[in-house]
Amino acid sequence: MTDPTPRPDAETYADADADAGTGTGTENCPPSARPPRWWRLLGRDRGAAVAAVVLALVFLVALFGRLFIGDRAIRQDLGASLRPPSLDHGFYGLLGTDVLGRSVLARLVEAAGTTLYVAVPAVLCSLVIGSALGMWAGYHGGWRENVAMRVADVILSFPSLLIAVVVLYVFAPSALNIVLILAIARVPVYLRTARAESAELRSRLFVDAARTFGTPSRNIIHRHILPIALPTLLTVATLDFCFVMLTESSLSFLGIGIQPPDVSWGLMVAQGRQYLQTAWWIAVLPGIAIVLTTVSATVLAAWVRLATDPGQRWRLTLPKKRRGARAAVPPEMIA
Amino acid sequence: MTTFLRKRIISSAVPLVFVVLGVFCLARLTGNPVDLYLPLSATPGQRAEFSAAHGFDDSIPVQLWHYLTQAAQLDFGTSLRTGQSATTMVLDAFPVTLQLAGMTMLLAILGALLVGSLAAHRPNSLIDRIAGLLSMTAASIPDFWFAIMGVLVFGVGLDLLPTSGTLGGPEIWVLPIATLLIRPFGVLVQVVRGSMVGALSAPYVKVARSKGAGAGRVVFGHALRNSVTPVLTVAGDLTVGLVNGAVIVETIFGWPGIGKLMIDSILQRDFAALQAAVLITAVTIFALNILVDVCQALIDPRVRQAVPA
Numbered sequence: 001m002t003d004p005t006p007r008p009d010a011e012t013y014a015d016a017d018a019d020a021g022t023g024t025g026t027e028n029c030p031p032s033a034r035p036p037r038w039w040r041l042l043g044r045d046r047g048a049a050v051a052a053v054v055l056a057l058v059f060l061v062a063l064f065g066r067l068f069i070g071d072r073a074i075r076q077d078l079g080a081s082l083r084p085p086s087l088d089h090g091f092y093g094l095l096g097t098d099v100l101g102r103s104v105l106a107r108l109v110e111a112a113g114t115t116l117y118v119a120v121p122a123v124l125c126s127l128v129i130g131s132a133l134g135m136w137a138g139y140h141g142g143w144r145e146n147v148a149m150r151v152a153d154v155i156l157s158f159p160s161l162l163i164a165v166v167v168l169y170v171f172a173p174s175a176l177n178i179v180l181i182l183a184i185a186r187v188p189v190y191l192r193t194a195r196a197e198s199a200e201l202r203s204r205l206f207v208d209a210a211r212t213f214g215t216p217s218r219n220i221i222h223r224h225i226l227p228i229a230l231p232t233l234l235t236v237a238t239l240d241f242c243f244v245m246l247t248e249s250s251l252s253f254l255g256i257g258i259q260p261p262d263v264s265w266g267l268m269v270a271q272g273r274q275y276l277q278t279a280w281w282i283a284v285l286p287g288i289a290i291v292l293t294t295v296s297a298t299v300l301a302a303w304v305r306l307a308t309d310p311g312q313r314w315r316l317t318l319p320k321k322r323r324g325a326r327a328a329v330p331p332e333m334i335a
Numbered sequence: 336m337t338t339f340l341r342k343r344i345i346s347s348a349v350p351l352v353f354v355v356l357g358v359f360c361l362a363r364l365t366g367n368p369v370d371l372y373l374p375l376s377a378t379p380g381q382r383a384e385f386s387a388a389h390g391f392d393d394s395i396p397v398q399l400w401h402y403l404t405q406a407a408q409l410d411f412g413t414s415l416r417t418g419q420s421a422t423t424m425v426l427d428a429f430p431v432t433l434q435l436a437g438m439t440m441l442l443a444i445l446g447a448l449l450v451g452s453l454a455a456h457r458p459n460s461l462i463d464r465i466a467g468l469l470s471m472t473a474a475s476i477p478d479f480w481f482a483i484m485g486v487l488v489f490g491v492g493l494d495l496l497p498t499s500g501t502l503g504g505p506e507i508w509v510l511p512i513a514t515l516l517i518r519p520f521g522v523l524v525q526v527v528r529g530s531m532v533g534a535l536s537a538p539y540v541k542v543a544r545s546k547g548a549g550a551g552r553v554v555f556g557h558a559l560r561n562s563v564t565p566v567l568t569v570a571g572d573l574t575v576g577l578v579n580g581a582v583i584v585e586t587i588f589g590w591p592g593i594g595k596l597m598i599d600s601i602l603q604r605d606f607a608a609l610q611a612a613v614l615i616t617a618v619t620i621f622a623l624n625i626l627v628d629v630c631q632a633l634i635d636p637r638v639r640q641a642v643p644a
Contacts, residue, residue, distance in 0.1 A: 150346075150349055150350070153346075153347075153349065153350045154349070154350040154353040154354065154357075156350075156572070156575070157350040157351070157354060157575065157617070157620060157621075157624075158350075158354050158357070158575075158617070159575055159576070159578035159579050159582075159616070160576075160579060161578070161579035161582055161583075162578070162579075162582070162597060162598075162601075162613070163361075165582075165597075165598060165601050166358070166361045166601055167361065169601055169602070170361065170364045242474075242475050246475075246477050246478075247579075249477050249479070249480075250477065250478070250479055250579070250583060253477075253479045253583070254582070254583070254586065254598065266477070266479070269477075269479065269480050269483065270479075273483055276483065276486065276487055276491065277491050280487060283480075283483055283487075284484070284487070286480075287477065287480035287483070287484065290477050290480065291472070291475060291476050291477070291480075294475035294476075294477075295471060295472050295475045297475075298471045298474065298475050299471060
């Protein structure tokens, strides 16, 4: 970048320089005030672009796939039982069939829908509830903060899989219950992040100024704290999407998640497990689908982190080697 | 140090109490075990007798009181499923999981410190990118699928490792530990790399370099100590998650550990065994959190001073 614009933020720049360890003056200049288009930023980062394409495909398949496959995911054909993946049996025979002769490809598409219908609402619920509570607790401090943090501690100190198992055993393992239990289990993650951000922001000058003018705390949180905390929260949400997907598939694998005749990727692995020695494709392929989706979400999370942070975004316009060594995601968010 | 310890113990004990109470209540919500253990043809008299014998006809507060007073004497009642004392069952199962989890975390932390430091030593180098991709993938692979793939490749295909069971030499440990290891390892590599990168650009590292310290001494002698604090925090959180993994791994590989005990007890409404298993897990996690805090305070004097409320 040979952009001659003066540096808008000397501190960021100095910091970045130290990180990159290059110290070669003008070339690393942050771009002009108008932020670059996000798809251009995405195009610059090949890994993130591939991840975004994979995720977009998965979402498209999940949304519209069912329109094309019809009833092929549940249509049984015992004559076609356990066919290996091959080109001989048309498009739906491409990835082989399971023991009842159902097309694995059609089932993968059907399962993509189920998996995302569980994961996306769960992530959105916990994101909204956790962030709202966390920002409220962090902004006000005092007993509200203490109570919120203790609640988060309690939920987090118990293995989420076991809570889910107990709850799903008490209440029927329907998709709605899975969404609810996953949402509750993940609320503390957002609660902690949002609280930390808002506790730090509440003593900033612009928040003080807003308070001095008599802005109600609800509006301060909405107008002044949320926009700054949002990038971090979105990054956490992208990472958490993986976690929720993995937990859902673990539950389905254990037999207390999605129930047949519905199908999810985890359930497909469980169903394929007993045919492992004779028909590997039934268990292997849904696993690959899970890995592709979760790895893409993780890669994209690192990119979202940079792209949504105005102080960091310019790094994405540089070639990767000169971008500096900043940790993409702060360690306390990963777990 | 004593004040620090006392505050940490008190703040960690609150979740412990809630977990114990919560499991008691949730377990009661799963329904009366009478339906599961007596045949459909049982007369109301037989059902009442079964309930009375196991104390299910008392009100919930009374049951809770019995549970708490007996738990204080380390008596968790008898298991409905096996007729054994729940304490014995849990004490048999616990060491299995403890060995598995301890070995896993040890390997994960040591491996992650090594790989993460190597990656952070030259950011954006080839090693860094490979480590980044590997750790992201490792943290995103579903553990049950990884276990099944391990069985498929090494157990069925190459016939090198046993597919399940706890009988045999050291090779029985390989697949269960590998399965449990991948996620903590992947996450920790990213954490180590992140905090190492931060530490390596700190002024005191520049001082160490300018004094002529070698790369190994700078990384492992100076930067590591400072960047190990977040690693410990995350490792503590991951250990809680390891119980999730233990449920999966012990189910797949047929290990008689605490994870399998818990899931079997839930599915068969074996309250006594479930509560004992959960309690011992919760106490272990509680002790572990304290241990992590103490380690951090020992390593980093700043933690000792900034005592959290």
